[in-house]
Amino acid sequence: MTELLYQTDSYLREFEAVVTSVDVAARTVTLNRTAFYPGGGGQPCDTGDLEVGGRRYAVVRVERGNLHVLDGDTMPEAGAAAIGCLDWERRFKLMRTHTAMHILCGVVWRDYGASVTGGNMELLEGRMDFEFERLQKDFVQEIEDKINVEVRAARDVRVRILPRGEAFQIPDLIRTKINLLPEGILEVRTVEIVGLDLQADGGTHVNNTRAVGRIRITDYKSKGGINKRIYVRIEDDDQP
Structure with a gap:
């Protein structure tokens, strides 16, 4: 092992x-x-x-x-x-990107009740699909503004490894389909953006949202039905 x-x-x-x-x-x-x-x-x-x-x-x-x-x-x-x-430069860019995606998920669920249906990322860019019926330019700008408020809020990002039974009692984890994990998995690794988002997740993250930088929504598309895709790019933030 x-x-x-x-x-x-x-x-x-x-x-x-x-x-x-x-x-x-x-x-x-x-x-x-x-x-x-x-x-x-x-x-x-x-x-x-x-x-x-x-x-x-x-x-x-x-x-x-x-x-x-x-x-x-x-x-x-x-x-x-x-x-x-x-390769630390590559790893840290991926950490920033992954945490940015969790910020986006957290804001969209908290403020609009829309669940994520898929996603992918590369260095400093990514996409996420959400259960939105419609998505318009003004609405997308509103989402971008809100996610950058969360970046500047300097929320701590915490990692925990929980026994399976304990994790299955946490409502936020149940929402993110933790019940789909294979029965052989006895421990669940969680990533929490304190006060915003909690997910079962195996990836790497920064330890504070301030380390992400600025998140820009570069595009959005309808992928049919209630499935809408949001594209993001992560930039260095020059603000103090």
């Missing part, structure tokens, strides 16, 4: 580990502990470097099952000590 360091510390940039298995053909290694996020929930995976025996390997992709895909002419050996180093 791999210790998933990113679940409790999204700000960890470097870590020590041991290579537990190597697949030369697939160019993958597994580690006993890792800070590399494998992707999921719409968030892309981390990249970075893995140093083993004085040699540095580029981690070009991370896949489910703790599979770190390496670039290079050789592969490390199982049992070797390793130091992992994230």
Whole structure:
């Protein structure tokens, strides 16, 4: 079992580990502990470097099952000590983006009662689908103004890992379809934007909404019926 360091510390940039298995053909290694996020929930995976025996390997992709895909002419050996180093610029942009998406979800649910039906993100941009019957320019601008109020409110972002039974008693988590989790999952990781949003979530986030920057809604589209899509871009905020 791999210790998933990113679940409790999204700000960890470097870590020590041991290579537990190597697949030369697939160019993958597994580690006993890792800070590399494998992707999921719409968030892309981390990249970075893995140093083993004085040699540095580029981690070009991370896949489910703790599979770190390496670039290079050789592969490390199982049992070797390793130091992992994230591409921090990429990771932090994804953290900002992911938290921005939760802010958007929280505001749309709190103020308009619309549930999210899907979403995806890349570095500093993303899209979310909501159960809106109609979406117009003035309404979209109102949403943008409100989400940036929440950014400037400097709300703390907290991560907790709860027993499944306890998590299933929390109304906000039930609303986000926590009941669809497979029965084999005995613990639920939650991400809370204090006073705004609470979701079951496995991704990485900033620790305060102020770190997100400015959120701009760049476009919106109808995807049929009551499904409306909102596109966002994350920018640096020059305001004090």
